Every structure is written in structure tokens, then in C-alpha cells.
Amino acid sequence: MTNKPIQPSQTNAYYVQAVISFGLSLTAMTVAVIYLPAPGWVRAFLGLGLLYLVTSTVTLSKVVRDRQELSVVTTRVDQARLDKLIAEHDPFRVTT
Template identity: 60%
Template sequence: MTKPIQPAMTAAYFAQCVISFGVALGSTTLGIFYLPVGAWVRAFLAVSVLYTVTSAFVLAKCVRDRQEFDSMSSRVDQARLDKLLSEHDPYKVDAI
């Protein structure tokens, strides 16, 4: 009933994630820079994008922390159950 071990993240997958993030942020930055509007509108959009990026990082960290907590709790519960089962002898007769 234990969870299977999850394989480690490969270097190629990590590189793909970093490159994808860079392309998305870079294209948004270029789009804001070449937008035919005033400096105040560009500044507002730039701050909005930075706020969205930092919020996404914080949300990802919160989700990861919650998953680690749940995983740790289930491992502790599984260890307790395994200990109880290993100590239980169904053929042992208790004296009355």
C-alpha cells in the first residue's frame, strides 16, 4: 500500500521548463516594450507581469509544501501501521 517512488526530474525536463519560462517572460516583456502606449501604461503592465510571476512562484511553493506535508504524514501513518502489523501475532493465545 506504499506509494511508488517517483523518478527524479531529468536535466532535459528541467532545461525545457527553464527555457519555456524564459521565452514566455521574454516575449511578454518585448510585447509590453513595443506596445504603442505611454510610459505609465507600460510601467503598469510590467509591474503586473512581475507580480503575476512572483505570485506563481509562491503558489508553486505552497502546493509543493502541501504535497510534501501530506506525503510525510502518510509515510508516518504507514510506518505506524507496519509496526502494529509486525508486532501482531494472530496465533498467539492470551491466557485468561
């Protein structure tokens, strides 16, 4: 009898909502920076800031996901070791 860890799941609707939300916010900010009544260098600076923010967010989400996956793998390895110890344990074994 093996207990499989419960995997977090997400629905397709949640995935689509996240993608649309990201796309809309990125588009809105890009349009806002382009039409901002400011000199070109200010808009370029804000555009670079926006690009940096997006790449930082993607990197952060990957790091969080990788850390969560690592904890799941560690839990599986620990569970496998415990299962092996329990399977090999014989409480009625007589040592001589």
C-alpha cells in the same frame, strides 16, 4: 521488508525545457510591454502586472510542491505506524 514510496522523477531535459520556456515567455512579455505604443504609465502598470503574475506563479508552484511533499510524508508516517502494528501483532497470543 519495507515498501518505499515511488518518488516522482523528472528528467534533465524536462527541467531545461521548463526553464527555457519560462525565460522565453518572461523575455517576450517584457519586450512587448517595453515597446508597447502606449504612455509610460500604462507600460509601468502592465510591467507591475507582469511582475505580480510571475511572483504569484512561483508562489503557487511552491505551495503545490509543499502540499505534495506533505502528503508523501503523511503517507510514510501512516505506513510506518501500520508496519509497527503488524509487526507487534501476534495472532497466537493467549490472553489470560
